[in-house]
Amino acid sequence: MVALDKVLEQLSTVIDPDLKKDIVSMGMIKDLEMNGGDLKFTLELTTPACPFNVEIEDDVRRVIGEIDEIENLDMNVTAKVMEGRSLDEDTGMQTVKNIIGVASGKGGVGKSTVSLNLALALAQSGAKVGLLDADIYGPSIPLMLGMKDGYMEVEDNKLQPATSNGIRVVSFGFFAEQSHQAAIYRGPIISGILKQFLVDTNWSDLDYLIVDLPPGTGDIPLTLAQTIPITGILVVTTPQDVASNVAVKAIGMFEKLNVPIIGVVENMSSFICPDCSSIHHVFGEGGAKNIAEQFNLPFLGEIPLNSGIMSGSDRGRPVMITSPDSAGAVAFRSSAKNIAAQCSILAARLREEQDGAAGNADQP
Numbered sequence: 236m237v238a239l240d241k242v243l244e245q246l247s248t249v250i251d252p253d254l255k256k257d258i259v260s261m262g263m264i265k266d267l268e269m270n271g272g273d274l275k276f277t278l279e280l281t282t283p284a285c286p287f288n289v290e291i292e293d294d295v296r297r298v299i300g301e302i303d304e305i306e307n308l309d310m311n312v313t314a315k316v317m318e319g320r321s322l323d324e325d326t327g328m329q330t331v332k333n334i335i336g337v338a339s340g341k342g343g344v345g346k347s348t349v350s351l352n353l354a355l356a357l358a359q360s361g362a363k364v365g366l367l368d369a370d371i372y373g374p375s376i377p378l379m380l381g382m383k384d385g386y387m388e389v390e391d392n393k394l395q396p397a398t399s400n401g402i403r404v405v406s407f408g409f410f411a412e413q414s415h416q417a418a419i420y421r422g423p424i425i426s427g428i429l430k431q432f433l434v435d436t437n438w439s440d441l442d443y444l445i446v447d448l449p450p451g452t453g454d455i456p457l458t459l460a461q462t463i464p465i466t467g468i469l470v471v472t473t474p475q476d477v478a479s480n481v482a483v484k485a486i487g488m489f490e491k492l493n494v495p496i497i498g499v500v501e502n503m504s505s506f507i508c509p510d511c512s513s514i515h516h517v518f519g520e521g522g523a524k525n526i527a528e529q530f531n532l533p534f535l536g537e538i539p540l541n542s543g544i545m546s547g548s549d550r551g552r553p554v555m556i557t558s559p560d561s562a563g564a565v566a567f568r569s570s571a572k573n574i575a576a577q578c579s580i581l582a583a584r585l586r587e588e589q590d591g592a593a594g595n596a597d598q599p
């Protein structure tokens with residue numbers, strides 16, 4: 236019978252392409268059992284939306300196949316999302332593993348559309364997802380989900396999120412009267428409302444909470460960055476947006492606040508002809524990629540300009556739900572995977588920092 240050490244040694248040759256670490260030292264192999272030539276274990280990926288899950292699984296099968304003594308492999312593949320934020324410092328939202336703020340330099344770039352469809356794509360991969368519509372001056376998520384008359388209940392002094400297509404949703408738009416008054420609210424009140432939405436909501440266990448921020452660099456993005464530990468900010472741009480440099484300003488603000496930036500997604504990046512499927516870069520090519528390069532940030536995806544995306548949002552039927560095989564939905568799914576991978580990278584970094592700090596504290 237082959238020794239377990241040999242199996243682990245062989246498995247540790249498989250490297251997670253995102254984390255650049257071997258799967259054994261990352262703790263991804265669980266419940267390892269050997270019985271004669273039968274080997275059984277669980278491969279626990281860091282996110283169900285891992286872009287490399289098939290590749291990692293194939294690599295594992297290959298390296299185990301190289302051990303002659305093993306006749307049968309019973310591998311159970313699961314995923315447990317890593318905590319991408321320091322929960323020790325956050326007493327209010329202990330059950331939320333990752334918080335992703337979605338920001339843009341200016342309005343109308345499709346930030347809410349991107350937030351919603353990314354949330355749906357992550358949920359469809361099997362993750363537990365919440366969506367907080369913090370665009371207090373123009374909450375559009377209820378409309379995009381066909382929940383115009385939606386409301387939230389309060390139980391035990393906590394807001395109960397509404398549920399739609401498997402995601403938990405909180406929006407200022409659910410408070411119809413207040414949302415009409417939002418434009419007159421000033422900084423401290425606005426910040427207070429956001430804090431309540433974050434902390435006084437019964438989110439239950441979430442792998443990812445997507446926060447759709449208002450455009451620009453006002454009170455809400457600032458409050459989110461300063462109130463609770465977050466995993467990071469996703470910046471949405473369009474090719475036109477790049478030209479006017481507003482995305483650069485938003486990135487600059489979050490960098491000054493020392494908030495990690497997960498990366499950049501370009502929306503409305505190209506037009507795919509519905510008749511012949513040819514791709515047209517109506518507003519030029521490569522702008523958002525250049526910004527990502529300039530700031531040394533990951534470029535996480537391009538979403539095409541697509542009438543299905545627009546009409547889906549306007550009719551309350553998001554493209555991820557109605558047309559999951561369309562070019563738009565495929566682009567959202569690919570971006571969601573890249574975002575989940577970046578969250579795992581940030582989580583692994585955080586874990587290393589915490590382990591390092593604990594190690595230092597143990598030193599005499």
Ligand code: ADP
Nearest residue numbers: 342343344345346347348539540541544545548
């Ligand atoms: P923001 O949140 O940045 O203000 P929205 O998400 O509300 O922007 O989008 C503005 C408008 O652009 C909406 O009508 C939306 O349906 C449309 N839109 C967003 N992204 C796309 C896209 N990729 N293709 C076509 N229309 C889009």
